[in-house]
Amino acid sequence: MRFLVGIVLIVVLVIFSVIFFSGGKNGSKQKAAVPKILPDYANTSAEVQLTTDGTINADQIHRSIIINVSNTSSTLEVVQGYQNNVIQTNTFPNNQDSFSKFLYALYNSNFTKARKTKLTNSAGVCPLGNRYTYELKNVPDVKDTSRWSTSCGGNGTFGGLAPQVRQLFQLQIPGYSHLTSSVSLSADQ
Secondary structure, eight states: OOOHHHHHHHHHHHHHHHHHHHSSTTOOOOOOOOOOGGGGGTTTOOOOEEEEEOOOOTTTEEEEEEEEEEEEEEEEEEETTTTTHHHHEEEOOOOOOHHHHHHHHHTTTTTTTTOOSOOOTTSSTTTOOEEEEEEEOOOOOOOOOOOOOOTTTBBHHHHSSSSHHHHHHHHTTTHHHHTTTOOOOOSSO
């Protein structure tokens, strides 16, 4: 009888040990979300955006240029004032292969790299120059996707190769220079 009770006790201890050391999940392990690299978003609804915000001046003459790129389109918007009044829109078709190559170029330019700074907000910074905002949008598993830099240098949370990234965005818009030739981002217009 003692032998039988000993065996039952050992079996119960083994079962308890298996349940305890497996985390009580009945063999199903939950995987932690693996962060994707930028090019992995080429076949999703993700978008990347560059906003160039001009000199801080009167609402009537203030301009910003927004370039938004997804796997279906590349869009250029010219915005008047601080209320985001779109005064010009140009949209061009895009495709997944093109978007993937663009995302690789941004990835290799450290598009998602953050830089530590005491200034976490670009409001009022570099008032006589330009402020640039770099964003990864429509990606629910990634947070804090907005970074910024300025034409004044040394400011901002963007840790990538800023001039290269801005040029890459401009190259996604056919005829960018022509389309923006009449847009003044400077103080005098």
